Amino acid sequence: MEKILILATAFTIGHSITLALAALDLVKFPAKVIEILIPITIIITAITNILRSDRKEGEDFPKWNYYLPLFFGLIHGLGFSTFFRALMGKSSEVILPLFAFNVGVELGQIVIIAITMLLSFLLVNLAGLKRNYWNLAVSILAIVVSVI
Numbered sequence: 381m382e383k384i385l386i387l388a389t390a391f392t393i394g395h396s397i398t399l400a401l402a403a404l405d406l407v408k409f410p411a412k413v414i415e416i417l418i419p420i421t422i423i424i425t426a427i428t429n430i431l432r433s434d435r436k437e438g439e440d441f442p443k444w445n446y447y448l449p450l451f452f453g454l455i456h457g458l459g460f461s462t463f464f465r466a467l468m469g470k471s472s473e474v475i476l477p478l479f480a481f482n483v484g485v486e487l488g489q490i491v492i493i494a495i496t497m498l499l500s501f502l503l504v505n506l507a508g509l510k511r512n513y514w515n516l517a518v519s520i521l522a523i524v525v526s527v528i
Contacts, residue, residue: 392453407458423527
């Protein structure tokens with residue numbers, strides 16, 4: 381659980397930084413490139429999950445694994461910024477709407493993590509599904525959805 385919180389926090393820091401910078405027009409990146417990079421980050425994460433699926437319980441992550449969500453968060457923040465700018469329209473007020481938007485993104489992330497962890501608990505601990513099979517299924521699903 382602690383590792384999931386660290387990874388989610390790293391992702392949050394990354395996307396909060398680029399979302400704020402892009403919303404304040406301090407960073408600009410072509411939307412078409414970001415639209416390609418976002419599914420690539422999800423595919424890389426899923427492949428990393430698959431490759432680590434034979435890791436023993438309690439075995440530590442490699443240090444670089446903590447930096448991937450931060451870097452991927454930077455990319456996703458640029459994607460969120462395009463949507464945020466569309467919501468803002470011609471409004472000149474940025475700070476409060478940016479804060480509210482970011483809180484909404486975080487709440488969505490928390491809900492997704494909670495649902496995934498609940499499903500994991502139910503399937504692995506109560507239904508007896510092997511954790512490796514669960515990780516493999518979720519990772520393959522993420523790859524398929526990202527490719528589509």
